[in-house]
Structures are given as C-alpha cells and as structure tokens.
Amino acid sequence: MTYKVPISEIFFSIQGEGKYAGRPSLFIRVGGCNLNCKFNNNRCDSFYAVDKRYESSWTLMSITQLINLIRQYYPCDIVFTGGEPTLYYKRLYPIVELFDNITFETNATIDIDFVKFAAYKDVTFAMSVKLSNSNESYSRRINKKAIYNMATNAKKSFFKFVIDRDLYLEILDIVDSLENDIYCMPMGEDKNTLEQNAPFVFEFCLKYGFCYSDRTHIRLFCKKRGV
C-alpha cells in the first residue's frame, strides 16, 4: 500500500526559533491538526495548514515523492511542521529511518510508539505544548504521557512555549521533573507585537532560568509564507 501525506508547503529556509535557530533547513509542512488554537483571537499563524477550508490547497504526496525531494537538499536539517506532523508519524517512518537531523515541530499531544517505531528516538521533538493563551481546553492540549514519552525517549527534544504573560505555573505543570531544555518565545504574528512582548519574555527567561528564543522569520518576513 502506498501511503500518502497531505502537504501544505515545502520550502528551504533558515530555522527561525528554538534550539536549532540559524540552521539551514528543509521545512515540510503537513496539512491537518488535532487542535484549533486561537491566540488573542488571532488564528494560529499556520491556519492554512490547519483549517479544513484550505484542504484543497494541500497536495497528497507519497513517501517516495517526499524522499526524492529531500534528497535534492540533503544533507541539511529536515523539519516536519504543520499543522501537526505527528498525525502522520507512522506513514513518515521510512523517512525517519533514512535521514538524520530530523525535527518534528509538534504540539506533543499524540503518543509516539517508541518501541515499534524506534528510529524516532533519534528525532528531535520541538514540543510546543500549548498553554492557556492558545484558548484550547486543558484536556485537548495536554497529554502528559505523550510529553513524557517524547521527552525521555527522544533525548534531543526540547520545549518551546509562546509567552505573552507570566505562565510559569503552567509551564511547571507541563515540564514537571523532565530535564529537556525549555525555550520561551514572545507571542506575536508581526514584528511590532513581537517586539512589544519580547522584553517581558526576556526578563521572564532570566527570572526562571529558561532559554530565550527569538522568532527570526516573523521579525524578517511577518506573515509571508514559504520563508
């Protein structure tokens, strides 16, 4: 059986945030997400990869097609983003087995079977667990078992939180005793909002010993897609 994955866009760019910021990366954005976040009543910045009304703009690609495309850029970092790429983690497994330096940018709600799909232990999960400022319910946005399994099986994984106020207690509840790095980034879908929120997040990171992450792509390109 030939498995296919809905792809919203693929582009080669510089990773703009988190642990691997600054690294040239091939971004593969899948279509579809199991959450529906709204930040300050704004849609998520990848709404076109989440909202079903954009489904007709997604391309169904086979794993072979994706492998051939990756080979045109490799070696480079490969970033599966979305939408929610772990929705398709079983279908994407041949790619995970074949290439190194793979990151899954994920909301960390889907529990990966690391026994059956062991190569995922070499993947970095950028666990952008959603906080209350996503306006999603706690029960939908937090799956502690999934978080624990990603954090402990795939040891390069890190947390990445979008902050607009002091959400320390929420972060503490999610991270618990896990030792993965914690990055906090200012909320904002344009340069002005980002810069308004940045000083607070900077101080917040200093206060609690978290890593500060900028969001280079928003600073440079605002809402432009494919960059």
Ligand code: SF4
């Ligand atoms: S989990 Fe991420 S991609 Fe999905 S709706 Fe929320 S912000 Fe958007």
